[in-house]
Amino acid sequence: MAEIAQIEAGARLTVDLGAIIANYRTLCARAPGAVCAPVVKADAYGLGAAGVVPALLEAGADTFFVAQLSEARELRALAPRAVIYVLNGLVPGSGTELAALDARPVLGAMEEVEEWAAFCSSTGKRHAAALQIDTGMNRLGLSAAEARALAGGNAGALDAIDLALVMSHFIASEIPGAESNGRQIAAFEALRAHFPGIPASMANSSGVFLDQKPHYDLVRPGYALYGGNPTPGEPNPMRAVVTLEARIARTRIAEAGESVGYDATWTAKRRSHLAIATLGYADGLPWTAAGGTAAGGTAAGGTAAALVAGRRCPIVGRISMDLFAIDVTDLGEGKVRRGDFAAVIAPDLTIDELARASGTIGYDVLTGLGQRCARAYLAAGRSFGAARQRG
Numbered sequence: 001m002a003e004i005a006q007i008e009a010g011a012r013l014t015v016d017l018g019a020i021i022a023n024y025r026t027l028c029a030r031a032p033g034a035v036c037a038p039v040v041k042a043d044a045y046g047l048g049a050a051g052v053v054p055a056l057l058e059a060g061a062d063t064f065f066v067a068q069l070s071e072a073r074e075l076r077a078l079a080p081r082a083v084i085y086v087l088n089g090l091v092p093g094s095g096t097e098l099a100a101l102d103a104r105p106v107l108g109a110m111e112e113v114e115e116w117a118a119f120c121s122s123t124g125k126r127h128a129a130a131l132q133i134d135t136g137m138n139r140l141g142l143s144a145a146e147a148r149a150l151a152g153g154n155a156g157a158l159d160a161i162d163l164a165l166v167m168s169h170f171i172a173s174e175i176p177g178a179e180s181n182g183r184q185i186a187a188f189e190a191l192r193a194h195f196p197g198i199p200a201s202m203a204n205s206s207g208v209f210l211d212q213k214p215h216y217d218l219v220r221p222g223y224a225l226y227g228g229n230p231t232p233g234e235p236n237p238m239r240a241v242v243t244l245e246a247r248i249a250r251t252r253i254a255e256a257g258e259s260v261g262y263d264a265t266w267t268a269k270r271r272s273h274l275a276i277a278t279l280g281y282a283d284g285l286p287w288t289a290a291g292g293t294a295a296g297g298t299a300a301g302g303t304a305a306a307l308v309a310g311r312r313c314p315i316v317g318r319i320s321m322d323l324f325a326i327d328v329t330d331l332g333e334g335k336v337r338r339g340d341f342a343a344v345i346a347p348d349l350t351i352d353e354l355a356r357a358s359g360t361i362g363y364d365v366l367t368g369l370g371q372r373c374a375r376a377y378l379a380a381g382r383s384f385g386a387a388r389q390r391g
């Protein structure tokens, strides 16, 4: 099976579970005394919750965050005893479903608080939930005034609920000098004082690394677990997790003056050796990875690189849906053959680097990867699930 999947797929995505476990431990160590609760929304940032969650359980994680109810259901099957929070909150009428899964909504609007309180009253049980308070994102979360009024107890809604966590979310924690960090921390501290004795949470991956150490009782890292750099501009404190390699379908020569790919965005300046690799934007390689401009544009192209035979070579021409081209001229004759693999993400060719070259963020690249790659999960020197392909 593994063999067949490797042969049928144009590319392979390798997820190093040992590195995820190491990253989990690094994050725990950065926030001593706080619960380190992995965020595994969007199928563990695209890497496959079914592979990633067992590794995190093995590392000692017992509290997780997902975005929505369907993800909570999948996670519950993988983690029967874990505490599960649903970040997007309470979909109208979904109380019974959430309670059946023993999942906790992160209540992010007064209407949700009221519905959850009514649901609890109707079942005669104080079901657990988190409360999100907005400190600047203007996305989900109660306003400061709503949070104060709720804590003041005028509606009595809180009496019906088992309030297990009060949380907020940073708008720019990846920028350590951002003025918003201090402002949000101050706002959160003032508001959480209205909820004495309730555990508090503020930090995502980058928040864990802020000098102010806004760790409180629980931290919620996602991106850093999967190898993304939570401290942009500084060396990455995390271990690389993902390797993405494409098979080379063929090599060819482009003579000086000949163009490569759609819209002729790249023209060979010299007689060039090319490797054509079987991975494209349908697999999550950004269309913009090779200097993409609007269709019909004539950008020189080629800011992203691929690793071929251990060396960086420029990606040239438009990224196609299923293919891309690499200029391997500088490798010299005979170094690349049909059937070899070229990496676009590897320990020394990072997700953040590919994202930067593509004009996007690593989160976007990560969550878009591998719709039809053969996947392999590596753990402590052994590998499994090599045949697993995402449906």
Ligand SMILES: *Cc1c(COP(=O)(O)O)cnc(C)c1O
Residues within 6 Å of the ligand: 039, 041, 087, 169, 203, 204, 205, 206, 220, 221, 222, 223, 224
């Ligand atoms: C996605 C998310 C996180 C995790 O963020 P990372 O930057 O990936 O660590 C934490 N908290 C909330 C509310 C989120 O939506």
